[in-house]
Amino acid sequence: MGISLEQKTVSAMIRVYCRARHPATGRSPCPDCVALEKYAHQRLLQCPFREAKPVCSDCTVHCYSKTMREKIRAVMRFAGPRMILRHPMLAFVHLFRKIISRVR
Ligand SMILES: [Zn+2]
Structure with a gap:
């Protein structure tokens, strides 16, 4: 991934x-x-784990600012279940969990 x-x-x-x-x-x-969107892309680029990112429960980095974290969480909460319905592959679910971990 x-x-x-x-x-x-x-x-x-x-x-x-x-x-x-x-x-x-x-x-x-x-x-x-x-x-x-730009902010989220930037954060992904600057993720210190890069390709070796840990899975959700192990991620210790809270790299989003408070305001942006709240915005992206609203997006995840809304779009997450809809995306999983449209792309019901396990890989996608795993990817989704990895992304979600960063905004907790
Ligand atoms: Zn909008």
Whole structure:
């Protein structure tokens, strides 16, 4: 599982969330969600574990700022179950758990 796949996953989740929660902004995510997406990508790039990231329960790094953590958690809570329904592969579920671990 590479970093870029995680970035794609985060982007997909933000899109699902924005389309449902901020429908007035149309097809592309609203400025707020674009900013959140950029921030999340940046955090993934700067993850000290990189490719060797530990799984959720072992992750000790809380790299999100308080505000951004709350925003991304809202996205995960909303988009997570919907994404898993659409991509019911075990690999995806595992990836999702890894990402979620960072925002706890
Ligand atoms: Zn939005």
